[in-house]
Amino acid sequence: xxxxxxxxxxxxxxxxxxxxxxxxxxxxxxxxxxxxxxxxxxxxxxxxxxxxxxxxxxxxxxxxxxxxxxxxxxxxxxxxxxxxxxxxxxxxxxxxxxxxxxxxxxxxxxxxx
Amino acid sequence: xxxxxxxxxxxxxxxxxxxxxxxxxxxxxxxxxxxxxxxxxxxxxxxxxxxxxxxxxxxxxxxxxxxxxxxxxxxxxxxxxxxxxxxxxxxxxxxxxxxxxxxxxxxxxxxxxxxx
Numbered sequence: 666x667x668x669x670x671x672x673x674x675x676x677x678x679x680x681x682x683x684x685x686x687x688x689x690x691x692x693x694x695x696x697x698x699x700x701x702x703x704x705x706x707x708x709x710x711x712x713x714x715x716x717x718x719x720x721x722x723x724x725x726x727x728x729x730x731x732x733x734x735x736x737x738x739x740x741x742x743x744x745x746x747x748x749x750x751x752x753x754x755x756x757x758x759x760x761x762x763x764x765x766x767x768x769x770x771x772x773x774x775x776x777x778x
Numbered sequence: 779x780x781x782x783x784x785x786x787x788x789x790x791x792x793x794x795x796x797x798x799x800x801x802x803x804x805x806x807x808x809x810x811x812x813x814x815x816x817x818x819x820x821x822x823x824x825x826x827x828x829x830x831x832x833x834x835x836x837x838x839x840x841x842x843x844x845x846x847x848x849x850x851x852x853x854x855x856x857x858x859x860x861x862x863x864x865x866x867x868x869x870x871x872x873x874x875x876x877x878x879x880x881x882x883x884x885x886x887x888x889x890x891x892x893x894x
Contacts, residue, residue, distance in 0.1 A: 699882070708885040714882060765823055766883060770819075
């Protein structure tokens with residue numbers, strides 16, 4: 666089955682700096698890659714996703730890149746703010762198992778003022 | 779997106795008892811899922827809740843331990859049976875929504891379960 670690895674497990678950044686989280690996946694058939702933000706005591710919130718027919722997607726300060734050949738995808742947060750502090754999860758799924766997300770281990774992001 | 783609510787939001791239970799968690803969505807959805815998030819860990823899919831038929835369980839999860847109901851397209855329940863302290867986790871339901879021609883998955887707020 667699919668295996669998703671996520672790095673780093675923790676990330677401390679100064680406010681205003683950029684944060685990058687990287688994930689790799691094992692199943693070349695995977696074609697959907699969402700990113701979730703989970704704040705303490707809350708459920709995961711979908712913040713951005715990318716599908717295998719595109720290489721990059723941006724939404725304001727957040728961007729995701731996908732390299733299908735290397736089977737890795739990354740989340741980029743620019744101009745970080747204290748409210749970006751949370752746990753971020755990457756995930757992957759494929760067409761014949763639609764909705765069955767395989768999650769990475771998560772990255773605890775701490776943005777210090 | 780969708781508005782997803784779960785009841786209860788948290789509970790503390792004694793070992794050997796069972797707890798039923800409810801998940802309500804504000805719109806009809808085809809696919810609903812149940813996940814477990816153990817303390818400080820990632821999310822693991824328990825099962826797909828199928829409307830009108832038995833749930834589809836992932837490896838390591840069985841119906842006797844986690845019976846699931848899906849009576850309609852907006853509601854599902856997950857029961858954690860014969861609980862032990864190892865069942866202490868956050869249990870999350872999620873729904874798959876078609877948005878702008880693509881499917882996206884949204885999560886409920888979770889049910890925080892502590893088993894003593």
